[in-house]
Amino acid sequence: QVQLVESGGGLVQAGGSLRLSCAASGRTISNYNMGWFRQAPGKEREFVGAISRSGGRTSYADSVKGRFTISRSNAENTVYLQMNNLKPEDTAVYFCAAALGVQITTTPNTYMYWGQGTQVTVSS
Numbered sequence: 001q002v003q004l005v006e007s008g009g010g011l012v013q014a015g016g017s018l019r020l021s022c023a024a025s026g027r028t029i030s031n032y033n034m035g036w037f038r039q040a041p042g043k044e045r046e047f048v049g050a051i052s053r054s055g056g057r058t059s060y061a062d063s064v065k066g067r068f069t070i071s072r073s074n075a076e077n078t079v080y081l082q083m084n085n086l087k088p089e090d091t092a093v094y095f096c097a098a099a100l101g102v103q104i105t106t107t108p109n110t111y112m113y114w115g116q117g118t119q120v121t122v123s124s
Contacts, residue, residue, distance in 0.1 A: 001026045002098050002113040009094060009118030012086055016122070020081040022096030022115060030074040033104045035111055036081045038092035038120075047106040048094070051079065059104050064090075086122045093117040 008020040022034070035050035049060040051070045058070050069082040079096055097111035105111075 002029065002032065004096050004098065004113055004115035006094060006096050006115045006118040009120045011121045011123065014087055014122055014124050016086050017082070017084045018086065018120060020083065020094055020096075020118060020120075022079040022081075024077045024079075024098070028074065029072070029077050029079065029098060032098040032100060032113075034070075034072060034079045035097045035099060035104070035106075036068075036070060036079075037095045037097060037108060037111075038090075039095070039117075040092040043092075045095070045108050047108070049081070050099075050104040050106065052104050057104060059106065061106075083120070086120075088122045088124045091120060091122050093119050 003025045005023050036048040037045050039045040047061050049070045051058050055072050067085045072079045095117045096115045098113040099111040
């Protein structure tokens with residue numbers, strides 16, 4: 001089992017930045033591809049980005065490409081999501097998740113473990 005705990009969410013003005021963290025326990029995340037997803041009220045959970053086990057490959061949703069950056073520290077068992085130039089449409093609960101496999105994936109049902117989420121609110 002992998003337990004994931006997100007932190008770093010909050011209220012920020014449009015154009016601002018936040019850095020989310022996802023701390024893992026139970027097992028090392030070095031065996032897992034890690035993803036970030038978000039869910040706004042009344043909407044389905046959507047892919048934000050993902051990073052491979054070694055950190056050598058990343059993938060991003062078009063809506064965040066160029067603004068968000070995923071990184072990881074396997075030594076610290078932590079994954080990060082740096083969010084810059086935030087927009088009101090980025091408002092959502094953000095979740096981190098862990099998946100096995102060779103390729104990083106964008107679909108939620110391929111991820112085995114999930115955190116409880118952290119709220120990000122961007123005001124206009």
